[in-house]
Amino acid sequence: MQARTWLQTGLAGLLALAAWQAQAGLEIVGEEDTTTLVSEGQLKSEARGPEDVTHIFDVNAGTITLVHPTEGIHATGTPADYCQALKELQEEMEADLTEEERRMVEEFKRGLREQTKENPEVRVEERGPGEQVAGYGTRHYRVLVDDQLTEEVWLSNDPSLLGEFGDYGKLIDMTTEVSRCVSDTMGIAGGSLEEQAAYQDLMRKGIELKSTEHSDGQTATERVQAVRERNIPAEVFRPPEDSREATIKEVMRAAQEAGSGP
Numbered sequence: 705m706q707a708r709t710w711l712q713t714g715l716a717g718l719l720a721l722a723a724w725q726a727q728a729g730l731e732i733v734g735e736e737d738t739t740t741l742v743s744e745g746q747l748k749s750e751a752r753g754p755e756d757v758t759h760i761f762d763v764n765a766g767t768i769t770l771v772h773p774t775e776g777i778h779a780t781g782t783p784a785d786y787c788q789a790l791k792e793l794q795e796e797m798e799a800d801l802t803e804e805e806r807r808m809v810e811e812f813k814r815g816l817r818e819q820t821k822e823n824p825e826v827r828v829e830e831r832g833p834g835e836q837v838a839g840y841g842t843r844h845y846r847v848l849v850d851d852q853l854t855e856e857v858w859l860s861n862d863p864s865l866l867g868e869f870g871d872y873g874k875l876i877d878m879t880t881e882v883s884r885c886v887s888d889t890m891g892i893a894g895g896s897l898e899e900q901a902a903y904q905d906l907m908r909k910g911i912e913l914k915s916t917e918h919s920d921g922q923t924a925t926e927r928v929q930a931v932r933e934r935n936i937p938a939e940v941f942r943p944p945e946d947s948r949e950a951t952i953k954e955v956m957r958a959a960q961e962a963g964s965g966p
Contacts, residue, residue, distance in 0.1 A: 729936035730868050732838075733929045741934070745870025746941040757959045760941055761878065763870040768878070770955040771943050777950040777958065778943035783878050787885030789952035793960070794889050813891040824849050826902040834858040837913035838928045840865060845906060849897065853918050858927075859910030865931065866911060876907050 729743025739750040745763040760769040769780040781789070798809065827848045834844030835858065842858035860866075869875060883898035897903050914927035943949075 728868075729934055730865070731930075731932045731934045731936075733932070735926050735929070737929075741936055741940060742868045743936045743941070744868065747869070747875075748941055757955065760943075761875065762941070763872075763875045763878070766874070766878065768882075769943060770952060770959075771947060772955050772958045773944075775955075775958045776944075776947050777955055778947045779950050779952040779955045781952050783881040783885075785952055786882060787888075789956055790885055790889055793953050793956050797960075816890055824897075824900065825851075826897065826900040827851070828902050828906045835914075838931045840913060840931065842913055843910065845909075847897070847903065847906065854897065855918065856916045857906070857912050858914040859906075860913050861910035869911070872911075873908050876904055880904055 729741060732740045732742060734740070741748045741750070747761040747763070749759045756773075758771040758773065760771065761767075762769070767780050767782055768786050769778060771778040798806065801809065829846040829848065831844040831846060834842035836842070837858055837860070840860040840862050842860050845857050845859065846853060847855040847857065866872060880898055883896055887896040887899060914925065916923050916925040
């Protein structure tokens, strides 16, 4: 009887430990208290307001889920599905424009093309150990585009931080595909920094905890404010139970109409 009790107690302890581990994760707090939850290859960017879309990346499945809280709808698909929906929505919107509106859109795109060089030369310089950000050590890098300093980044490859992201290289591939299709939609395919191989290789080196952009003599810095260990239930990375499944384009359209974008 005593042996059986010990066995039951041991099994209960193991089950409790497994349940805790399945929910272990990180809460990453950025600028303006933006929050990203990360656990076992799943990421959820919390919506800033009731009209904003929540994005959930499942690196393990290779999918992106969009949740529109106000409309009570959600959709899940691959980055390719996301891109196709974005392209179709853009085409539909432009088809409904007046001649004057269409002219203004074309002028806007032309301006972007003039400012954006296709396939620019990107060079990355490693500057050595960087500052502590949110309690983590970093490496400091400078990113030069056509020999002009464009961005500085501070990355951490601390296992306790990087491990929760799962296959981090796959996550970079997913976000790069989305960036590429956004650039294509805006008429500047091949011109964004995120599309360049040297920049992608840099992003694979670790989690970006701080970045400073340099443009026209001005700088803008964003940094992670805090990283907290949290037990995150699996349902956090699923749409709300009362949310209706829709298409990605439906969710994007609802976001566009609300003025928050996809």
